[in-house]
Amino acid sequence: MSATLPASATRAARAAGAVHPGYRTLWRWHFYAGLFVMPFLIVLAITGTIYCFQPQIEPLLYPHRLVVAPVAMPRLPADALLTRAREALPPGARLLRAHVEANPARSAEFVFALDGGAKESVYVNPYSGEVLGTLDVESRFMQVDRMLHRKLLLGKTGELLMELAACWTLVMIVTGVALWWPRQSGARGSAGGAAKGASGLAAGLATIRAALWPRFGATGRPFWKSLHSAIGIWLAVGALLFVVSGLPWTGSWGKQFKALATRVSLGAPRGAWGGGLPLQSTLPSGQNAAQNTAHAAPGNHADHAEHTEHTEHTEHAEHAGHDMASMPGMVMDDLPLPNVPWAVGAVPVPQSPEARTSPGSRWTLEQVIAQMRTLGVQSGYDIALPATATGVYVVSYFPADPKEERTVYIDQYSGKVLKDIRYGDYGAVSQAIAYGTSLHMGRYFGLANQLICAAISLGLAALAVTGFVMWWLRRPARSSRTTGGLGAPSRERAAPPMRAWKAGLAVLGVIFPLMGATIVAVWLLDRLAFGRTNNLSSS
Known part of the structure; x- marks a missing residue:
């Protein structure tokens, strides 16, 4: 004692x-x-x-828009669903992106930019083609929560x-x-x-x-x-x-860090400028046109590590509802996509190498979805549609497992895959950040x-x-x-x-x-x- x-x-x-x-x-x-x-x-x-807890909360908040009763019949083609969605909005609405979901109990979602600058999601029953309703993208509960989390x-x-x-x-x-x-x-x-x-x-x-x-x-x-x-x-x-x-996802330091990692080839995928070469601040010399289709249009050769307007572009993408997908000089973070892997955020968006030679026929949304199936991506991804004659389809797959992340650029005329960026193409820093992001968001296990x-x-x-x-x-x-x-x-x-x-x-x-x-x-x-x-x- x-x-x-x-x-x-x-x-x-x-x-x-x-x-x-x-x-x-x-x-x-x-x-x-x-x-x-x-x-x-x-x-x-x-x-x-x-x-x-977004996956559990959103279906409870919007059950009549997001959730459908599965039926024993084939789903309607994506282009038919898109037509129904477009008819539900004013004539001036411009399609920005489509969300592809194979879950039989979930509706099809298409996001449009309206003339006033707002962005509107339209939900369609994939079996009957019935329009289930719309949601303002910026007023959606999870978007408000996300913007509070990021910038109050x-x-x-x-x-x-x-x-x-x-x-x-x-x-x-x-x-x-x-x-x-x-x-x-x-x-x-x-x-x-x-x-x-x-x-x-x-x-x-x-x-x-x-x-x-x-x-x-x-x-x-x-x-x-x-x-x-x-x-x-x-x-x-x-x-x-x-x-x-x-x-790494913060608006000031995170973007600068991403630019630095890109410059020293630890962040952006190797060969993001085309030709399979490490990332460079200028277009690799001596490469033929076929090697550089992933980065062919003028205006995409700038060093985006010093792209000072990048933040303003991103703000515009989030709040102004722009439809500038695949415009010259844009990077992935500028696109109207809800989730873009950190590794490719500063990667320039390629332009169509066949815009001047193609007769005008374009690949449909259904053809792009079918092509993604052949590439092994079935569900849970977003497609930013080309908004200009030189634009491309941009597919962003951001799953729970970082090793499955994919970013695919598809020519809108020929359907040619211009670039298919995978986890194995990332630099060491980006691979670590990919895992950190998945764990941080509660998605990995x-x-x-x-x-x-x-x-x-x-x-x-x-x-x-x-x-x-x-x-x-x-x-x-x-x-x-x-x-x-x-x-x-x-x-x-x-x-x-x-x-x-x-x-x-x-x-x-x-x-x-x-x-x-x-x-x-x-x-x-x-x-x-x-x-x-x-x-x-x-x-």
């Missing part, structure tokens, strides 16, 4: 173990990171969890805010783990001899085990702190992977993947809530151990150099320049706007 220490000795021992050199510096940065990301984490968590429905400003929130979440997680990690074991182990060292090690392991579970017997701030710490440490690895796997993603997302929201409660309980009105109006933890009297921590921040600032600017801004505000105190009381 161990002796009971006086309360004052217990507090002193706790302080000696908890407030190690550098503790308050880490706590300050953890506080600033958490203060910024709290509201964004809640939005990301809720919208991300909803989006993970605030356009570019919201996109940058969400990107910053993701970056600062990395700081929050790393500093949180550093603050959680018990340090009593080292002090106890060096206090006296091998026996005491072994005893100290055992005590340290016991401390770590205890720190993995909330102190349900505690009340007030100690309880919330233990709950916050336990949730954070259980989620740490998964949350880091979750954030990192989402960053079914319901279990969805539940894990939901647990991580909602766990991050719980961190935000418990962090807010902890701040509320120690806000300036109740505590004298804080600095400034925000209630930031006090500074240390003589902080250690913490070179590794500073180097880590510098690396993050270089990798994520937008975050680097905010790191400098936070440091300046911390030094100039908030008062300095030397109180070293324990947290």
